[in-house]
Amino acid sequence: MASLPLLHWTPRGLYCAQGDFYIDPIRPVPRALITHAHSDHAHLGMGLYIAQEDSIPILRLRLGERIQTVGLPYGVRRSINGVNISFHPAGHIIGSAQIRVSYQGEVWVASGDYHTLQGGYCAAFEPVPCHTFITESTFGIPSFSWTNERLVAQDMVAWIQDNAAQGFTSILLCYALGKAQRVAHLLQHQIEPPFLHYSIQRVHDRLRAVHPTLPIAQPLGKSSGKIALRGKVILAPPGVLKSQWLKKLPPSKTALATGWTEGHAKHNPSMIHRTFALSDHADWQGLIDATMATGASQVLVNHGYTDAFSAHLRTMGLDAQPLIPSHMTQPSLF
Numbered sequence: 001m002a003s004l005p006l007l008h009w010t011p012r013g014l015y016c017a018q019g020d021f022y023i024d025p026i027r028p029v030p031r032a033l034i035t036h037a038h039s040d041h042a043h044l045g046m047g048l049y050i051a052q053e054d055s056i057p058i059l060r061l062r063l064g065e066r067i068q069t070v071g072l073p074y075g076v077r078r079s080i081n082g083v084n085i086s087f088h089p090a091g092h093i094i095g096s097a098q099i100r101v102s103y104q105g106e107v108w109v110a111s112g113d114y115h116t117l118q119g120g121y122c123a124a125f126e127p128v129p130c131h132t133f134i135t136e137s138t139f140g141i142p143s144f145s146w147t148n149e150r151l152v153a154q155d156m157v158a159w160i161q162d163n164a165a166q167g168f169t170s171i172l173l174c175y176a177l178g179k180a181q182r183v184a185h186l187l188q189h190q191i192e193p194p195f196l197h198y199s200i201q202r203v204h205d206r207l208r209a210v211h212p213t214l215p216i217a218q219p220l221g222k223s224s225g226k227i228a229l230r231g232k233v234i235l236a237p238p239g240v241l242k243s244q245w246l247k248k249l250p251p252s253k254t255a256l257a258t259g260w261t262e263g264h265a266k267h268n269p270s271m272i273h274r275t276f277a278l279s280d281h282a283d284w285q286g287l288i289d290a291t292m293a294t295g296a297s298q299v300l301v302n303h304g305y306t307d308a309f310s311a312h313l314r315t316m317g318l319d320a321q322p323l324i325p326s327h328m329t330q331p332s333l334f
Contacts, residue, residue, distance in 0.1 A: 006083075006101055006108045007134065009324050014110060014134070018103050019083030021050075023110045033085060035112025036096035037062060038177060052087040055095030057206040058177060074123065090114040091125030092280050093178035094211050100128050109294060110134040113303070115279070116286035119149060121185035121214065125282075127293035134300045134323055135291050138281045139259055140309035146259070146283045152276050153186035159255060159274055160191060164231035169252040173238045173272070176200040178280045180235050181207060181214060183257055186278075187233070188215040195220040195229065197236035197245075241271050259283075292316075 004017045013025030021031040028045030035041050035051075037058035042049070044063050051059060053071030060067060072078060074097065077086045087097035092113045099110045109130040118124045160170045172194070174180045180200045187194065195218045196204055208214045220234060230250045238256065240246060246254075256272050259279030282290060291299055291313065299320040301310045306322035313320035 006103055006106055006132070007110065014323075016083060016101060019080040019085070019101070021080055021083075021085075023099055023101075024112065031080070033099055034059065035090065035099060035110065036093055038093070038113070041112060050085075052095045052097040054207075054210045055097075057210055058095065058203065061202065061206050088128045089123035089126045091116060091119065091122065094122045094181065094207050096122065098126075098128055100130065106131055108132045108134065109296075111136055111290075113138065113280065114282055114290060116282045116290050117146065117149065119182055119185065121181055122211075125290065127290060129295050131296060132298040132300065133291055133294045133296035134302060135287060135309075136281065137287060137301045137304035137306055137309040139279065139283050140287055140301070140305035140312075142284050144259065144283045145285065146279060147277060149182075149186060149278065152278050153190065156183075156187060156255070156257075156276055157190050159253075160233055163253045167230060167251065169229050169231060169250050170233045171240075171246075171249070171252050171254045172233065172235050172257060173241070173254060174200075174235055174257045176203045176237055179257055179278070180204065182278065182280065183235060184215045184217055191233060193217050194233040194235050197234065197240065199237050200235050288312075288316075291318075 007014055007016050012022060012027040012029055014023040021033055022029045023033045024035055024041040025032050026043060030047040032046040033050045037055045042059055048068045049059055050070045053073055056069050056071040059069060072087055074087055074089055077084050084102045086100045088100060090096040090098050090112055092115050096112060098112060101108045107130040109128045111134055113136050114125050116125045163170045172183055174183050176199050184194060193216050197220055201219045204217060253273045254271060255274035255276060257276045257278040259277060259281060297319060299313050299318050300323040301320060302323040310320040310322055
């Protein structure tokens with residue numbers, strides 16, 4: 001019977017049989033290595049969570065203070081049942097990591113989500129040499145190409161200033177973990193500190209405890225009246241569009257920071273006045289460059305345009321295919 005590959009897909013998630021651990025499992029398991037704290041990668045119910053040390057405060061915030069965790073610095077190797085593992089910067093959010101797995105001379109890297117452009121607020125992506133690379137492909141088709149983030153920030157500032165001149169409050173919609181910190185970092189020193197919706201504030205406070213260089217922001221407390229907020233900037237999660245929260249604010253304009261600019265603009269034409277192409281993921285060229293930089297001869301593609309990106313990598317001479325076989329689709333979490 002042929003031996004199992006070092007990492008392979010199972011109904012519970014990506015599994016290393018040699019080390020008896022999972023990476024970003026989707027079902028409860030005894031030992032889970034977590035690439036980062038976003039909810040589609042870190043799920044409730046694991047016996048032990050092992051992650052890059054800056055992810056631990058957010059894992060505890062989101063999954064419960066009593067979960068069992070082990071936090072490791074970037075680059076530090078540990079052995080689990082004879083299999084060496086280490087975490088390496090992914091550039092996606094604070095604490096995000098690629099996980100290097102090595103055993104008997106064979107090296108695999110599971111990338112999780114990653115961003116190859118230096119955003120400045122979290123550790124920059126570092127290519128990790130390996131034999132097999134498991135890459136995401138969230139934006140894995142040629143139409144996705146990011147503008148320099150500093151230019152996007154300039155557009156944001158101009159939009160904010162124009163709104164303020166007209167008496168409008170600017171509401172920038174961005175996810176609480178990752179995107180909000182990226183936006184705050186890009187806007188610092190250009191505008192006064194933004195106000196934060198409470199769901200972003202609680203994440204931001206946890207992250208500043210381990211990453212004190214994050215920009216200072218203002219909590220959006222009950223004392224923040226309509227007059228005080230007129231012409232100001234508020235960072236809020238996209239979910240507020242479905243709530244009554246907006247009605248409590250002074251006249252405002254909303255913008256969405258996302259890589260999916262066209263799709264969101266079409267779905268919310270009356271509620272989103274502007275979109276800014278800003279992503280925490282690598283674009284098409286970034287995915288290609290990152291994959292080639294690993295030197296891997298085998299590539300497994302996960303999350304997103306798996307078939308299209310695999311096919312393109314094969315034209316470049318790589319042995320590439322989707323991570324999850326067609327007969328073994330990922331089960332619904334709901």
